[in-house]
Amino acid sequence: MTIYYGGDYNPEQWPEQTWAEDVRLMTEAGVNLVTVGVFSWAMLEPADGQWDFGWLDRILDLLHANGIRVDLATATASPPPWLTAAHPEMLPADEAGQPLWPGSRQHYAPSSPVYRRHALRLVRAMAERYGNHPALEMWHINNEYGCHTNLDYSAPAAVAFRDWLRDRYTGIDALNQAWATAFWSQRYAGFDEILPPRQAPSFRNPTQLLDFHRFSSDMLLECFLAEKDVLREITPDVPVTTNFIGAFKPVDYWRWAPHVDIVSDDNYYDPADARAPMRAAFSRDLMRGLAGAKSWMLMEQATGHVQWRPTNLRKPTGQMRAVSLQAVARGADGINFFQWRQSRGGAEKFHSAMLPHIGTESRVWRSVVGLGADLVSLKSVAGIREIGRVAVVFDWDSWWGLEGEALPRTFDYVAGVEDWYEALYALNLQVDVVSTAHDLSPYAAVFAPHLYVLPDTAAENLAGYVARGGSLLLTYGSGLVDQHDQAHLGGYLGGLRDTAGLLVEEFGPLAGSTVVEASGDRLGTVTGTLWTEFLQLRTAKAVARFHGGDLDGEPAVTRNTTGNGLCWYVATRPDPAAIARITAAVLADAAVATPLADLPAGVEAQTRGDLLFLINHNPHPISTPHTGRDVLTGTTHDPATLPGYGAVALDRGSARL
Structure with missing residues (x-):
């Protein structure tokens, strides 16, 4: 095996006489894979049903002649102007129901029958023409699903949302029960009365919002699967991929991952962010978790600066190599960039590329060539999948629910997960990011922060893991609601009350910079922010207790022995040093060694x-x-x-x- 190396290649943006130079320089840099055709629909089908494949034929032949493989895009990410002019009803709409017009990209309603029909016609034409081309390595379906049109409130979306709800619920009575529509006189007599949760006078129905997130992710998945079905029919042996975007709120990648042959990630490292190395590592570990036994690759990153931040800092010399090798170390079998040749015009002309505006006499080009040589030296690790002893649970339902409306306070779900991931990252542990449905038996310790949405199935999986001998950490804000976003009665935590050995009686968000303190012999002093909870201990023991105020003496951190395992619970957001100590205690209980923990910071x-x-x-x-x-x-x-x-x-x- 080898490690893929290359990037998005957009030859249609350049005169054909530059193509030979492109391929010569790709060979010099060690490029062995390029993504072609992502935004070329208007070039491939300049008018309804009129095809122009000649230019794509020639570039694929040229790439093949020079030993460069192709990740061929289906080109469905941005419809051509003639299509939206003829069918404006296929455009997406915002929360006010106003259309989002062409002139950018991804200007389509995912549930639009018109869009889907024309997209599938293009995919079929591409597959029939290039399915046997010797350069074809894999299919690249669409591009960054949901990047711009993830929550669509259009008329086609309203129709599709009703159909989705009919499939999810056995009838309108079941929906009314799940959505608690007796509140605020929202009871529906039939599915045809339901709309997407557009702008409203006050708080919208929380379960409707949660279901709309689920629906929106599923509509994009339907688009992907429809294209995949055509490709499987014509090219059954060619692998398919589509590029994920790290921890990306609009799309539940746990539902998507089983349907891709190679997991791909677009990750744009921010040189201005001191925590960027940790955040990049989290994204890589998430991709490895999504991939399971399959390969994953870094499909897009920047050689230097991007063009879409308020201030677009360049990567210092060496940083591009460092974060690329970080991805390889965490399981990537491909290191690619957006894009090969830096665009001369358009919205991304100041986005860096492998071949910059100045050409080969540049710092960036020398780094690109050097990285290509590095990846050849690393081919021995291609295809090797390491499994850690520690896992972090990441849950899209909890993300959507916890950041909804009418909640106790503003909450950042990803930041809460990163609190605990960062402590593990600092110890240089191999951390697998998993879902609530994963088999947890390989892991000695599992960290599951902020599982706001806790269905019975998730609780049973986590409880069973602990009973069989695992060590589990839970945190504040967990188990407040079930899968319908309805509160667990009789004490929060739902089906994990016995596992944690406690009931959550009441929560108390903290205002602004308010802090609380707790302490215990094993953990020392803990400074808490953001949130507190009143806990009723059953079998759990307090490891640290709050002091001061009306929480004085109440448990802040608990530990419960149940079955053959342990469950820790943390009732506030601890300061980073306290999180590190709690993490160390959980790992010590789970007998997880940290042999690489003593390296210098950074x-x-x-x-x-x-x-x-x-x-x-x-x-x-x-x-x-x-x-x-x-x-x-x-x-x-x-x-x-x-x-x-x-x-x-x-x-x-x-x-x-």
């Missing part, structure tokens, strides 16, 4: 196959205690000193940890 370590990756995310040099031969350079380090944004991949057979 140095990341991960093992994959026979290699130990050490990556310095600091701008200054760092010395580490590790020795061994770096397969990237052939240099033997004793010990390894990393320059700013430097990285090594040490042969573990020669390394001393």
